[in-house]
Amino acid sequence: MGGSSIDDDWEFSSSSNEIRTMILVGRTGNGKSATGNSILGRKVFKSRASSSGVTSTCELQKTVLKDGQIVNVIDTPGLFDFSVESEFVGKEIAKCIDMAKDGIHAVLVVLSVRTRFSQEEQAALHSLKTLFGNKIVNYMIVVFTGGDELEDNDETLDDYLGRECPEPLKEVLALCENRYVLFDNKTKDERKQFAQVQHLLSLVNKAISQNCGRPYIDELFVELKEGESKMRKKQKEVDSSEGYSELQRLQFKEQMQQTYDEQLKRITETVEIKLKKATARLEQQLAEEQAARLKMEEKATLAQKRSDEEIRNLREHLEKAHEELRKREENRCAIL
Numbered sequence: 395m396g397g398s399s400i401d402d403d404w405e406f407s408s409s410s411n412e413i414r415t416m417i418l419v420g421r422t423g424n425g426k427s428a429t430g431n432s433i434l435g436r437k438v439f440k441s442r443a444s445s446s447g448v449t450s451t452c453e454l455q456k457t458v459l460k461d462g463q464i465v466n467v468i469d470t471p472g473l474f475d476f477s478v479e480s481e482f483v484g485k486e487i488a489k490c491i492d493m494a495k496d497g498i499h500a501v502l503v504v505l506s507v508r509t510r511f512s513q514e515e516q517a518a519l520h521s522l523k524t525l526f527g528n529k530i531v532n533y534m535i536v537v538f539t540g541g542d543e544l545e546d547n548d549e550t551l552d553d554y555l556g557r558e559c560p561e562p563l564k565e566v567l568a569l570c571e572n573r574y575v576l577f578d579n580k581t582k583d584e585r586k587q588f589a590q591v592q593h594l595l596s597l598v599n600k601a602i603s604q605n606c607g608r609p610y611i612d613e614l615f616v617e618l619k620e621g622e623s624k625m626r627k628k629q630k631e632v633d634s635s636e637g638y639s640e641l642q643r644l645q646f647k648e649q650m651q652q653t654y655d656e657q658l659k660r661i662t663e664t665v666e667i668k669l670k671k672a673t674a675r676l677e678q679q680l681a682e683e684q685a686a687r688l689k690m691e692e693k694a695t696l697a698q699k700r701s702d703e704e705i706r707n708l709r710e711h712l713e714k715a716h717e718e719l720r721k722r723e724e725n726r727c728a729i730l
């Protein structure tokens with residue numbers, strides 16, 4: 395776990411160029427944890443069917459792949475779930491930023507072929523942009539889970555997208571420049587497991603090279619990293635100097651941790667403010683869309699009412715005409 399301690403695995407994550415840090419986002423139940431486990435090649439994230447959600451806090455796990463590539467995977471709780479308090483989401487996002495201080499190489503947007511792309515998912519992708527800036531889309535890769543189910547139906551991902559790709563999803567795929575991949579998190583076939591991770595890593599590398607080799611680093615990441623390296627420098631000075639007692643060293647360390655925690659708190663507050671603004675804007679957008687839909691429905695009901703009335707009038711008119719004709723016919727017969 396990354397956590398907020400400044401002693402966490404810093405050397406490990408900063409000494410190699412071969413690190414890939416990926417963050418999993420998506421609606422609860424879409425298979426983020428299962429995808430994380432598939433990437434890491436072991437079951438470390440809890441993954442199971444549950445309507446209330448299994449992942450409750452951000453969690454970082456790392457692995458070294460056979461070719462020496464170090465992969466950090468951060469699983470996130472329902473950041474796409476609007477029923478969750480923005481204070482909580484804000485804290486979790488700040489925690490992610492803390493965990494990925496060296497930057498993010500890919501944001502994996504996990505969707506499931508077993509559920510339809512929802513309006514909430516579309517809205518949540520907008521908030522990702524609000525929180526991290528438009529540049530974040532350059533690092534986005536869509537991971538569709540449920541490859542086994544498509545296979546059971548003899549379908550490919552492109553077949554699926556041909557029949558089940560609403561306009562907003564098309565837009566997301568276009569934004570990601572068609573960086574998408576299908577995952578079967580249920581497979582026991584090692585070759586398949588290897589191939590899907592390789593496909594994903596090739597997309598991650600493609601995104602990185604399109605971003606001039608740089609991972610995504612937001613101003614908040616920069617602030618945190620600068621603060622941290624300043625503190626490390628000071629710590630080294632104190633450690634190497636003879637003029638400090640053990641107690642003074644301890645006090646200094648505590649003071650540093652406190653400064654760091656304060657910085658993290660400030661970042662959390664910044665994220666919360668951004669998130670609240672994004673949520674308010676989205677709620678307004680959803681309300682406007684709903685009002686427009688209601689207006690359309692009202693118009694349609696009115697039009698239906700009018701046409702029902704016209705049909706009724708026409709019917710009455712016809713019945714009268716028939717009656718008239720019948721009477722005339724009766725009169726004609728009587729005269730004859």
Ligand SMILES: Nc1nc2c(ncn2[C@@H]2O[C@H](COP(=O)(O)OP(=O)(O)OP(=O)(O)O)[C@@H](O)[C@H]2O)c(=O)[nH]1
Nearest residue numbers: 423424425426427428441442443447448449540579
């Ligand atoms: N058939 C099938 N089921 C999958 C696949 N990926 C995930 N699942 C199932 O989907 C359910 C939810 O998966 P999780 O990995 O817990 O989903 P999550 O998005 O992490 O959910 P939270 O932890 O609640 O945020 C579990 O029952 C998984 O076994 C897949 O590729 N195929």
